Amino acid sequence: MLKSRLRCVVGPCAAGLAVAILVVVQVGCGGSGVSESGTDQIGIDVSSLRVAIENKSGLGLINVKAMIEPAGLQKTGYTALIGRLENAQTRNVSFSDFRTPNGTPFSPRGARVSAVRVTAEDLNGQAHEAVVPWGL
Template sequence: MPGFLVNSVSRRRIRFLGSLCFVGVAGLALVNCSSSQPSSQDQALISVQTSQLSVVVENKVGMPLVDVEVAILPVGGVTQFTKFAGRMENAEKRDYELSSFYGRDGTQFSLRVVRPKTVRVTGKDLNNKALQVDVPWKQ
């Protein structure tokens, strides 16, 4: 009889662990599906082009953008190099030299030292809707 009780306890534990794993996997799937990645619509609203000398940002939103910030994210991700652009009018295109990007500690961006991975442009439209565009670095 004692062996029978241990066996039923083991079955309960296995059922409990199985249901716990199912809930965990379902929770992870829900979190991944509901992540707030920038939509492809945001990607089409702000155009970003990179070269060995500059980063070109063009506003295609249809209204001015405020608090625009352009950031170069390196491969290691240790420091991001940013440039505050302020306000960009509708259909405005700006060319930012790579030497105008600085890290948090005041380090100037240089392609000789840092290998860039992504260019991130963030800003808000006049309706206070936040926009974010991540574009892979292309040379």
């Protein structure tokens, strides 16, 4: 009789605990919450020293701007102006080229980052945007 009562109490508790653990693990390992998008037209590769930006659009891109987006409470991102990228051209942008509007340089050691975003427009005036999560 006591064993059957324990099964009725312990069984649902164990199942609930297992579900709670799965939820905590899923939320904890969720990363920055930024998903990759737009990389079919603009390729972005982040390494430990630079951000490589590749034009895959088939046309030249103008007004190309890369932004390292901060995570957390910081609102101001770090921006690098690239200008123009020809078709199939790749440009390596050093982390020291990224700056806030007041001129503060980016340091991967001192900043929490959520994503890298690149915006541009092609020669026909169509806007392009690509985002990749920060992977360092």
